[in-house]
Amino acid sequence: MPALQRFVCRNKTGGQTIDFSDNSAVVALNQAILARYYNIKFWQLPPGYLCPPVPGRADYVHYIADLLARSYPELPMGRQFKLLDIGTGANVIYPIIASQSYGWQVYGSEIDAVAIKVAKTIVASNPPLRQHLKIVPQTGSKIFSGVIQHQQQFHLTMCNPPFYASAAEADAASARKWTNLGKGQQGASRNFAGQQHELWCSGGELAFIRQMIEESCLFKHNVCWFTTLVSQHKHL
Numbered sequence: 001m002p003a004l005q006r007f008v009c010r011n012k013t014g015g016q017t018i019d020f021s022d023n024s025a026v027v028a029l030n031q032a033i034l035a036r037y038y039n040i041k042f043w044q045l046p047p048g049y050l051c052p053p054v055p056g057r058a059d060y061v062h063y064i065a066d067l068l069a070r071s072y073p074e075l076p077m078g079r080q081f082k083l084l085d086i087g088t089g090a091n092v093i094y095p096i097i098a099s100q101s102y103g104w105q106v107y108g109s110e111i112d113a114v115a116i117k118v119a120k121t122i123v124a125s126n127p128p129l130r131q132h133l134k135i136v137p138q139t140g141s142k143i144f145s146g147v148i149q150h151q152q153q154f155h156l157t158m159c160n161p162p163f164y165a166s167a168a169e170a171d172a173a174s175a176r177k178w179t180n181l182g183k184g185q186q187g188a189s190r191n192f193a194g195q196q197h198e199l200w201c202s203g204g205e206l207a208f209i210r211q212m213i214e215e216s217c218l219f220k221h222n223v224c225w226f227t228t229l230v231s232q233h234k235h236l
Contacts, residue, residue: 004032026051038100042125046118049090061097064156064227079105079132086143086159090118094158099132109138109147144215148222159228161208206235
């Protein structure tokens, strides 16, 4: 894609790459991947919102598809299979990948008004998404209550929880990332950006996942599999 081409450069071995410390380059790469592999022609984010790397997000979707396939003679495909993405964000990456890879009906819950507006714009601007994606506003401190209705059924839930327990912890992780990219200490700037609620919460991912586990007991008849990412091995 022309928009990506201007960011392409040579790495130390002579291969093609981009500068992953440049947020504009990462956005252009994501746009190219989404257009090429998922038929997404419009995908834009407001400044400062999380721009996730697509391949890692695709891995998670394919893992849960394999999990669900254990209960079916063939790989589960089609809108009869329903997925709930907790905290879908402005980027709606998980619903895009799940709906375009497997044809699932995907609900994405979100608490941030700006993210909800942007996510709905992405869905409305891409015809392949309109029949597969629904953005559900989430209010209050509960994760599933108010999102999953009384008799509503889901085959799977998924979540990329806020990993950190404070802004300082998130900034320290960002500084390490900048160092690993060979850019030195860059303060609060993050090449993948992210709003506060996307990056940290009181108690970090351990508290967030514990809350999901506790709430899941109330919806054991509504959901087959509850899943989440876990960033730190010690939290398993």
